Amino acid sequence: MKVHVDTDLCAGFGICVGICPEVFELHDDGYATVLPSEVPPELQDLVRRAASQCPAQAIFITDD
Ligand code: SF4
Incomplete structure (x- = not known):
């Protein structure tokens, strides 16, 4: 599974970071990015x- 955040859509609510800080990270500019794009099974x-x-539907998942 791969995941990415569309920073054009992301509004910086940080909900993703609250749910899974191992994968999502909120930057100083207010937008979330993804740490490892390949998501380990347990996450x-x-x-x-x-x-x-x-809320912005900015997170896109691609299943292998
Ligand atoms: S990806 Fe979505 S939940 Fe995460 S910070 Fe951006 S808008 Fe918020």
Whole structure:
């Protein structure tokens, strides 16, 4: 599974970071980015939850 954040859509709510700080990181400019783009199996449920709860629908997941 791969994940990325579209910074054009991200509004910096930080919900993704609250759900899965191992993968998402909020930058000083107010936008979230992804730390490892390849998501380890144990974090995939959290990443899916973050994507479903992102108010800006800025998180995109690609399944292998
Ligand atoms: S939850 Fe969505 S809008 Fe908020 S910081 Fe994460 S990617 Fe950006």
